[in-house]
Amino acid sequence: MPHKDTVTLDTVITAYVDSGNLRAAWDFLKSMKRCGFQADGYTFVSIFKGVARASRYDLGQKVHSLIVKIGYERNVYAGSALLDMYAECERVEDAYDVFRGMPTRNFISWNALLDGFVQVGDRDTAFWLLDWWRRNVLWLKMAHLLHF
Numbered sequence: 001m002p003h004k005d006t007v008t009l010d011t012v013i014t015a016y017v018d019s020g021n022l023r024a025a026w027d028f029l030k031s032m033k034r035c036g037f038q039a040d041g042y043t044f045v046s047i048f049k050g051v052a053r054a055s056r057y058d059l060g061q062k063v064h065s066l067i068v069k070i071g072y073e074r075n076v077y078a079g080s081a082l083l084d085m086y087a088e089c090e091r092v093e094d095a096y097d098v099f100r101g102m103p104t105r106n107f108i109s110w111n112a113l114l115d116g117f118v119q120v121g122d123r124d125t126a127f128w129l130l131d132w133w134r135r136n137v138l139w140l141k142m143a144h145l146l147h148f
Contacts (some may be wrong), residue, residue: 010042017050025050026059039070041077048081052088060085076102080109087116092125 009032016025025047029039044067050061063136072078075146079102086095095116099109117126 004037006037006040006043009037010040010046013043013044015021017053020053022050022054022056022059039066039072041072041075041081042076044072044078044141045081048078052085055089057086057089057091060089073101074103076104076109078105080112082094083109084112084116087112087119090116090120092116092120092122 009028011029012133013025013032016022016028029047030045032039044063048060049064051057051063060082063085067073067075067082073082077100082093083098083102084097086092092113095113097106098114102109110129114126114129117123117129
């Protein structure tokens with residue numbers, strides 16, 4: 001391809017992950033970086049998806065370090081994917097730490113965290129989080145309606 005961009009490179013990484021070839025996706029990400037291409041939040045969504053599928057917590061930590069290094073730890077897509085990876089690898093304490101540090105949370109981050117606690121059998125924490133989410137979302141909706 002004469003013109004490559006981040007979208008093209010993300011597509012290749014996603015294809016490797018979807019075909020079950022996490023090693024090739026990781027190698028491609030590293031070569032992408034060496035060629036001067038900057039990864040984006042979507043790049044990490046695919047990589048973390050592959051890490052979770054392969055239960056490669058060790059590789060997940062390396063990717064986590066990479067997103068911190070390049071400044072994507074506050075990106076809602078990368079953060080949600082990171083949180084989901086930790087939850088899928090049954091590292092719910094790490095997932096909760098990521099969750100607490102996220103400036104913006106979305107339904108993916110909430111669901112991944114809740115599912116992580118359910119997956120490890122900690123239903124009490126899952127219900128506590130669900131209750132906390134309901135109370136805060138209700139408060140935010142009321143404040144918005146009242147123009148606080």
